[in-house]
Amino acid sequence: MPGYKIDRQVHEFGEHVRGWRMVLGLTAQQVAERADITRDTLRKIETGDPSVSFRSVAQVLRALGVLDTAVDAVDPLRSDIGRLRAGNLTKKRAR
Numbered sequence: 903m904p905g906y907k908i909d910r911q912v913h914e915f916g917e918h919v920r921g922w923r924m925v926l927g928l929t930a931q932q933v934a935e936r937a938d939i940t941r942d943t944l945r946k947i948e949t950g951d952p953s954v955s956f957r958s959v960a961q962v963l964r965a966l967g968v969l970d971t972a973v974d975a976v977d978p979l980r981s982d983i984g985r986l987r988a989g990n991l992t993k994k995r996a997r
Contacts (some may be wrong), residue, residue, distance in 0.1 A: 913950030919959075920948040922966045936965035 923933050930948075934941045939958050947962055948956045963969040976990070978984030 907951070911948070912952055916950035919962060919966070922968060923948075926966065928966075933962060934963050953969045963980040 928946050930941050934944045939961060944956050947959055963972050974980060
């Protein structure tokens with residue numbers, strides 16, 4: 903089952919989103935309002951439903967105050983291999 907691992911990780915990601923909401927003491931309604939999405943969409947994100955738009959996920963991460971951290975986590979220049987192979991990037995960025 904090649905898709906099993908990704909499904910599991912998407913589900914785990916959703917659990918982490920819910921965990922952030924709970925740690926911050928926010929209700930689903932509060933996060934949904936801050937993210938300008940419906941509570942149903944938030945529920946889908948928190949349960950790992952892969953049909954939710956990337957934009958909606960980003961809006962929730964912003965509402966929780968962790969979007970910058972998530973963006974930084976996938977920045978190749980924040981890793982040793984990314985810095986080593988920075989010449990392979992099509993658009994150079996100043997750091």
